[in-house]
Amino acid sequence: MQHHHQSSQLHQSAEAHEQSHHVIAVKTYLMIYLALMLLLALTVGAYFLDMGSHQINLAVAMTIAVVKAVLIVLFFMHVYYSAPLTWITAVGSLLWVGLLLAFLLADYFSRGWLDILGK
Amino acid sequence: MQASTSTLPDAGTGRQILLSHFDDLDQQHLSSNLGMWFFLVSEVMFFSGLIGAYAVYRALSPVAFERASGHMDLWVGFFNTLVLLTSSLTMALAVRCSQIGDNRGIVRYLIATAVLGTVFLGVKGFEWKQEIDHHLLPGPHFVVPAEDAEALRAVSVGTDGQFDPVKYARNLGHFQMMFVLYFFMTGVHAFHMIVGVAAVLIFAVLAQIRWFSGYGTTQIEVLGLYWHFVDVVWVFLYPLLYLIG
Numbered sequence: 001m002q003h004h005h006q007s008s009q010l011h012q013s014a015e016a017h018e019q020s021h022h023v024i025a026v027k028t029y030l031m032i033y034l035a036l037m038l039l040l041a042l043t044v045g046a047y048f049l050d051m052g053s054h055q056i057n058l059a060v061a062m063t064i065a066v067v068k069a070v071l072i073v074l075f076f077m078h079v080y081y082s083a084p085l086t087w088i089t090a091v092g093s094l095l096w097v098g099l100l101l102a103f104l105l106a107d108y109f110s111r112g113w114l115d116i117l118g119k
Numbered sequence: 120m121q122a123s124t125s126t127l128p129d130a131g132t133g134r135q136i137l138l139s140h141f142d143d144l145d146q147q148h149l150s151s152n153l154g155m156w157f158f159l160v161s162e163v164m165f166f167s168g169l170i171g172a173y174a175v176y177r178a179l180s181p182v183a184f185e186r187a188s189g190h191m192d193l194w195v196g197f198f199n200t201l202v203l204l205t206s207s208l209t210m211a212l213a214v215r216c217s218q219i220g221d222n223r224g225i226v227r228y229l230i231a232t233a234v235l236g237t238v239f240l241g242v243k244g245f246e247w248k249q250e251i252d253h254h255l256l257p258g259p260h261f262v263v264p265a266e267d268a269e270a271l272r273a274v275s276v277g278t279d280g281q282f283d284p285v286k287y288a289r290n291l292g293h294f295q296m297m298f299v300l301y302f303f304m305t306g307v308h309a310f311h312m313i314v315g316v317a318a319v320l321i322f323a324v325l326a327q328i329r330w331f332s333g334y335g336t337t338q339i340e341v342l343g344l345y346w347h348f349v350d351v352v353w354v355f356l357y358p359l360l361y362l363i364g
Contacts (some may be wrong), residue, residue: 044362072350073347086152090156
């Protein structure tokens with residue numbers, strides 16, 4: 001309650017205050033933890049499942065990893081409740097990674113396409 | 120508004136000290152948070168470079184990567200993932216305790232987080248020891264196990280269907296490359312863990328002696344961001360290194 005007293009004193013906006021002090025219920029944390037455990041079990045389960053090709057296995061494993069990462073980032077790292085600037089920064093990292101991987105892989109996998117001398 | 124030293128009467132109480140260069144506490148909190156996020160974005164780029172190298176080599180020699188990954192114990196990795204995810208839960212609860220002003224809870228959960236982090240590092244060290252004993256540490260003592268060399272010989276065929284020695288040499292090299300990436304990725308990850316465990320322990324002591332103002336909500340939350348990030352990295356490393364093929 002002390003925080004509320006301070007915020008009225010300092011004329012902070014209720015929204016900014018909520019963004020920096022949102023308290024998540026213990027139950028929510030436990031639910032996220034349980035979901036992460038289930039996804040971990042699912043990853044290992046998917047490994048033992050023959051899905052026809054290694055590409056499909058890889059895609060499934062990476063999809064599960066992304067879901068786990070999103071849960072951690074949104075709830076354990078509080079991004080879900082954070083200020084828009086934090087959202088932009090967090091999502092921005094995906095943009096940079098996307099650029100890095102897209103151009104790196106485009107370079108390596110298109111090298112064999114054209115028979116250019118001295119390549 | 121107030122000077123930034125912890126010797127002021129506000130230190131160790133529920134009231135957070137506002138540093139003179141901020142307008143209000145929320146701005147101060149957001150700035151600290153954002154600073155850590157900018158650092159984490161650069162960390163994402165750092166690990167992505169390694170994952171990019173991994174993607175290129177794995178695409179060039181998929182069988183070599185599968186054979187190399189076969190030497191890693193997926194259940195040990197499973198246990199370590201479980202330990203790390205649990206440490207993220209205790210870290211999140213430590214942050215929550217700092218928000219509601221439960222100082223004993225902060226210390227308890229921070230110590231739990233440090234213990235779990237140390238367990239992770241211990242298990243990782245045990246794994247490295249095993250791999251080094253099996254001559255799987257890249258370098259002059261590296262030996263491609265006979266059955267893996269045999270499997271790689273079988274897939275090293277040219278377009279004419281004949282055995283291709285150049286492809287074979289490349290596959291053997293990429294088998295070792297998988298271990299270069301494995302030791303480097305898990306190594307820098309472990310380095311981040313060591314830094315994290317040390318910081319968590321320092322914070323536990325600071326919380327215990329009530330060094331922080333406002334129960335260190337901002338500081339502990341920023342430390343939590345770092346810890347969870349290291350967890351996220353492992354969430355990707357586990358399937359990429361242990362669960363292939």
